[in-house]
Amino acid sequence: MQPITYMTSLFTFYLKGEIKSEQNFISFKVPNTILGLIPLGAQTEKFTISQIASTATNTRLSLKYLLLGILLVLWGFSGLTESFLLGLILLLLGINNVVNAFIINLVVTTTAGQQKIISFLIFDKQKANQAAEQINAMIAGRLDDTNTRQQTNRVIDANAQQTDRIIDAINSNK
Template sequence: MAETQQTMTEFTYATGETDVIGDRFSPSVVLFWLRTSVAASDMRVMYKSPNTLLGVIPLGSSTQTIPLRNIASVDTNTKFNLGSFVWGAVFLVAGLSFLSSSALVGILFLLLAAVNLANTMSAQLDFVNQAGGRNSVKVSILEKDKLMQLAQNIQQLVFADVEGLRHQESMDMAQKQYTAQTNSVLIQQQMLDQQRKTAADVDPSPAQTE
């Protein structure tokens, strides 16, 4: 799929979306030819990451879209993948045990072990919502610095959106207060007019005599 000029990713944005940023990453040290894409605008965040079997066989991809207003913070961290470590150790033991009896099977297991052990450490980007839930994107540990830079840029969009929402809420509150005050003045004026009319009906002015 063609990359957009704004973000160098395959995502496209609607007319009116601004502050578009994004980048592409390798999902792991081994699968350097695949790409995980992350992009954001002033309205939403989108990311697309490949799915794999045993950490090496591509099985399609998954795409996620998150409204920017649903994001409370953007975090990055280094992740230790226990599953990859365990599978790597299992494949390593199996490969060493099969080398003497079947070299081909042993080499295959050793390759799977190398792939999983190489993926033991990864960089992770977390989009945290107001309830504490997380949407996570994992990329190669070698691209952690680039991921952190993108995370900072997206965090700035989140802060700008929060400030915009606060400003809008403040304007809405001021408008409601003004409307309430105006209605109160109108009601008081109507009550005063009604009292004057009632007083005039009950106590009319005496007719003048010559």
């Protein structure tokens, strides 16, 4: 699995979340912030592939953030004439809220039923889908590796092919 990095906020564009695999583990790193602006470390979690049951992506709109963002943008525009700095701050906060109103979540469900929800910006929707596909491919690979019937069939097929080659070699030497 290729490591996937993504932005967690417009204001903290320099802070990146990361999803990567290390042998049989998937690790999730999400930066922590104070008030969504000041960096304060990161939360890192690791799950073994055998503990992950499924992944899903969920796209939705938060009406609360959208309306608050629109109000802040309007106040920001009206406030630009009185206090440029205050108007600009309100405008930036409003734009941030409007963008953050469109939420893409990657939901990773463990075999114990626990859900790990990772939020992406709307601009990183492709990365959320890519992460879900890659994790699902790793789950499918693990299931193939632990499927006794499939492994037995592979061994039987390999033995049959080897037997056919030996018989062909004996027949060609006669």
